[in-house]
Amino acid sequence: MAKQDWWQGAVIYQIYPRSFQDTNNDGIGDIPGIISRLDYIKSLGVDAIWVSPFFKSPMKDFGYDISDYRDIDPLFGNIADFDDLIAQAHQRDIKIIIDQVLSHTSDQHTWFTQSRKDLINTKADWYVWADAKQDGTAPNNWLSIFGGPAWQWEPRRKQYYLHNFLTEQPDLNFHNPDVRKHVLDNIEFWLKKGVDGFRLDAINFCFHDAQLRDNPAKPEDKREGRGFSEDNPYAFQYHYYNNTQPENLGFIKEIRNLLNKYPDTVSLGEISSEDSLSTMAEYTADGDKLHMGYSFELLTDDYSAKYIRETVQGLESKMLEGWPCWAFSNHDVQRVASRWNKSGVNPEQVKMLTAMLASLRGSVCMYQGEELGLGEADVKFEDLQDPYGKTFWPNFKGRDGCRTPMPWTNTLNGEFSIQKPWLPLDDNHLEQCVSSQESDKSSILNAYREFLTWRKNYPALVVGTIEFLVTQEPILAFWRQTDEQKVLCCFNLSAQTAELEITETFKSTPLNALSHNKGRYKVNKITLPGFSCFYAIC
Structure with missing residues (x-):
């Protein structure tokens, strides 16, 4: 490798801001809270922070339903706070990667409130609208990841709109060049702020099949998904037409062309398709698309050497030019310490998993709390916030179990907040808190730091x-x-x-x-x- 870019082999620490550190005493984490913990983050030996959405939002999907792409939601602070985060992180040689949720907006976004009014307004074609069938039913059989049809009736237009996720998350129409232009303008707004890159949420969902063809049925023995409940009807289809369309490659090239104007910035695409490994390879090929791609392929229940080996080898055989990024946990799946050990958290296993993940070829995303070995929290139904979990309870308890606040000390609310947190802290997490592990030389936290520091001395482990x-x-x-x-x-x-x-x-x-x-x-x-x-x- 002639030149190593900073992101090649980087360890990226994912922060879910709602649950990291609260400083304004409302029970919800915020950007000043991240700033207050930057020295801790620096001590971990990571190279970058990926901050999940903090943009203005009605919070139906906790920030992944954006109503203003250029403003900070007051829950998290303001633009000045974000500018301070960039400056403070860069002073510590920590890069900042932020989420961009491009395929859909909130139904409270001004684009959608105008688009839904009628068929002739200037934003009328900015979202995916379609007429009903002759019997009044939805235009086709597409399903939402969150359960049920992916179409919602809008009486003002007498049409359906597409939502691959919640009904409050209408899909943008990327076949419209004006949409693509404005989306790219929003990305550039943050590039000018000095961000070092973007994690592109559900990036293969931007385009839909313009003919609105039905998705074919999937045989029962093939109904396994990545990142959604097994009893979700979404698994009953091959999703050939509601995402991962050929036109998306052109848009990804437009994103790359924009980033090329800002040296040393990076794009990391989240990809979930019928063949995610092939899509990752395609979306990172030729040096003119995404810099990196990652998927849910190692975020599954299959914990075996055979599965991990075949998954990584499968990508290696396809991704001949691009750069992979691997993760064992994130804000959408059960924490790995529980997922890969049903009998409870085993500290030695967690230490080994950190080493294994950081030894695979590619970059690494590590979710907040992995450095402590946190397992999945037990969140009671009455405390549940996730709409996904409420829909599929009790067979699938949603994503709140991996989103509970960081335990900094073994005190009330773990020093996350002096007020009642938006989700309760798990008692087991309090016992695994940062302050307790700091003083224990054999702790998971200190092993994490030790390994990441050691790894930097071996180029073969970083870029080999x-x-x-x-x-x-x-x-x-x-x-x-x-x-x-x-x-x-x-x-x-x-x-x-x-x-x-x-x-x-x-x-x-x-x-x-x-x-x-x-x-x-x-x-x-x-x-x-x-x-x-x-x-x-x-």
Whole structure:
């Protein structure tokens, strides 16, 4: 690699601002709260922050329904606060990536309030409108991710509008060039503010099939989704026509052309399609589209060396030019410490997972609280806020369990707020709080810091190629390699000791000093105690 961009191999720390730190005593986190914790974030060894939406919004989907793309919602602060965040983060050499939710707006956005009035106003074609069928039913069979039809009747226009998500999130019509222009103008507003990049929410949902063709049915044995409940009818279709349309590639190129005017900025696209790995490869190809892509492929319940290996290899075989980004947790799925260990949080497993994630080829998104090993919080129905969870309760409890506030201390409300938080803190989280782990040398938090600091010293782990070894469960093993360096990475995904036969000669085993490295090499054999890792330079 002739030149390494800052984002290649970067560790990106995702902040869900509602739940990070409250400073104005309303029970909801805010931008000044993020600023107040920047020294903590710096201590983690991460390279960038991804801040989930803080824009003006009715909060039907907690910020992913935007009513003004250029203003801060008063819950989170104001523009001056954001300018201060940029300045303070940059002083600490921390990059700032912000969400951009482009495919849809809030139904309270002025564009939509005008568009819905009639068929002749200047915004009439800015959203996806369609006539009813002869019997009055929806234009086609498309479904919303949040359950039920993806069409909502609007009596003023006597038409349906499309919403791939909540009814309060109408889809923009990207076939209209005026829409694309104004969306790009909104992106540039934040580039001029000095942001370092964008996480592009549901980026493959911008365009829809202009012919409004029905999606074909999916056989029952194929009904598995990424990021939505198994009992959601959304899984009953192949979503060939309501997203991931060919026209989207042209729009992504327009985004890239804009970012090219602002050196060292980056685009990270969230992709969820029928073949997300192929779409990631397509959307990052040729150096003229997205810089990076990530999907829900490692945010599933499948915790096996075989699945992880085949998923990463699958992307590697397709993404010959682009750059991947991997995550085990985010604000939309059950926390990995619970998802991949149904019997409860195991500190050694969590330490191993951090090392494994940060050793895969690509960049890394790590969700707030992963550094503490937080498991999924148990949120009672009466405390539930997520509309998704309310709809599918009790089979699927929604996303609130991964969105509860950060526990800074083991005190009332965890020092997140002096007022009742918007979601309750879990008692188990309080026991895993930052202050308790700071003073424990063997804690998950200190192991996290230790590994990310160590990783920076090995270019092969940051930007090297990846080649997997043929291994049996529960061992995952691969080489990371640059022209100058070759590192073997081994992980035991189980609680029992496992062994790996190896014929290589090692120059050194550089992780011996790290607290959570317990794998040992002797006479062509690596012995890996439960949930341990092993690294060696060849």
